[in-house]
Amino acid sequence: MTYQNVNRGRSKKRSGYLKKKTEPYLYLLPTVILMVVLLVVPIYMVIQYSFFDNVIINDNPVFVGFQNFQELLTNESFWVAVKNTLIFVGGSVIAHMIIGITFAMVLNTKYIGPKLKAMFRVIFSLPWMFTAAVIAVLWKMLLNPNGFINFLLVELNLSSTNLEWLASRDLALFSVTMINIWAGYPLFMISILAGLQGIQSQLYESSAIDGANHIKNFFYITLPQLKPILISLILLDFVWTIQQFALIWMTTGGGPIDATEILSTFIYKQGFSEYQYAMASTSAVILLIICTIVAIFYVRHQRGQE
């Protein structure tokens, strides 16, 4: 073997080693580039904007440090939006869970035939198929003071007057939360149904031998078995609901006055109505922090499961 051959062999080995080392990174590169362009850069820009007096419309924005955050946190409207968001998100997530479990258990019962079960599964899943625009139009018609819901309530003597579901300060937040609950429960229902089908029947059989009733079964077998799915769903639903914009915007626009103003509508108005992009970015950063905290919990929970 000549010296040259040895060298060629070494260099081939080295380039092979390099290729082997870099190969995984090359596979990752397209995803990394996409994430940087579509995720990291916009997030970085929004965070950067939040530290300037006003951006985009101002050619020479001035760095103001945390002044925007200070201004925002002392803004009464912001806290109204936070309060409404908490009610909207909290109400939606809790109701999604309760309705989801209930419907999933109904659909999982052995007392309904398979054909009927399949039909109900399709019907109960329908709201999940509609877009926010369709849901908003549909419910605006149903909740119109002269609409079907009021007609039913008056006919059944449950109300003496036509209620202004979306136009009353006392009812509007409740109404939009109800609409969101209706629109979002099927995800819980379908996921929990899958979870219920995964619970081993032996657990129920042995509990029956021990004399446990349905309630005890639910609390000591069903719920603990569903816990991992429920926690994941709750965390995801929290993040999705906190970002809900279209539904609120198309039904009430955040009104009457500020009765249904949530963080997303508050940010939109600051950006596209007042052209205060820096303040809108500041609000968005706060929303980002909240979502990130929830996301961390979600990831930890997922890892814990693994």
Place this chain on the structure above:
Amino acid sequence: MKIKNFYNKGILNILLMVLAVITLSGCMGSGGDSDSSSETGTNNDNGSNSEGDSDEITLEFQQWWGVELPDGVLREIVDGFTEETGINVELLSNPYADTKTQIAAGAAASTMADVVGLDGAWVYDFAKQGSIANLSTLMDDSGYDQNQLSDQIQVDGNTFMIPVANFAYPMYVNMDILEEAGIEDIPETRSEFTEVANTIYSETGKAGWAIPLSTESPSGIQNNFMSWLWASGGSMLDNGQPNLTDNSDLIDTVEFMKGLFDDGVVAPGAYAMKEADMVEEFTNGRVAFMIDSLAHLNTIQEGAPDMNFDFVPVPVQEGFSGESGMDVANWGIGVAENSEHKEEAWQLVEYMMSPEVNAELAVYANAFPGNANADPDYSDADDLFLKAYELYQDSNPVNEFTGLPTSEELMRTFAEQLQLYIEGDTGEASEMLSETQSIWEEAFE
């Protein structure tokens, strides 16, 4: 074999990377491209606003008019421009709200279409942002005769928008409801209106009046509230600045509005109602009076072909005998500051404002022309339209929100304060107006 596999993988890898780069370039390059609703002129296939291999120029024209005009009309009009000048026009037509959001995003990112449809309420903000071009300069450079324009929307003495078509906001009245309630005389003053609205409610159970006060689209303040003030010769401004505090005309109007709400004669759901909802209520025969755009005339006629309705002047304050103001909204036109073809863009504006084209557009849009020399042929128009035209000609066209800073936000804050007053949270009308004034002043700083 392994080496072969490795090289196969390597080639696959490179291919994937190339694909990713192409995809990304596609994503980045698509920012200024047309959306799904765009239509390009017959002479152009590339759909871009840059010069092609030849010296062809394609202008992007973003507006909401194409959606509201009969199918193909706007395309036909701009094709005439292409025939005349050889400049292609790509229409980006979307509904009003989407157009606003897209133009605002374009203004922020300097990717605005060359020519844009504008609402007077947006002009100040886009002009201050430097997103729309100074039309005064373009007009001077081309030696354009400005006297033929019925109006120009200016900021700091410079024109940034030219109204192409004016839409009047007369008062619609459902004559069937009036007949059902036994009312023979049309109300001419506010007190008469209150009386008539109360009679309608007590006799028929229907609403006498409707006002959309949704904060999502707060134009109800401009079109349905301020119309009452302007009809009685009032003003919300003084030398271009807010004049709400201690404005007796405005105090009367606010109190009059609260009176209607207190009497229960206003269509329910006003705080979440949008203009389209109000039109629907009227079309369904549940509301006797409403102030609305003449542009909805056909919609109402098609929705309720048997309904007998008419146009009447907006009732005025007791004792007022001057010329009434009538609210007008515009389809305005402007040129983007970021346009690389400002001269050609101005040519398109000039073409749209030429008497013949402007008259044609006005007829199709059920509007009044922006060119004072235009002579629209309304001979085939509906009798009701002609009556509204007469009312318009007898009135003083007015819209004080045009050209104000953050106009939409001003309307929104006014709507919120008005709702607080109607709900009783604010004790006095003067207090409500004073609070609104302080909020408005921040926008004018």
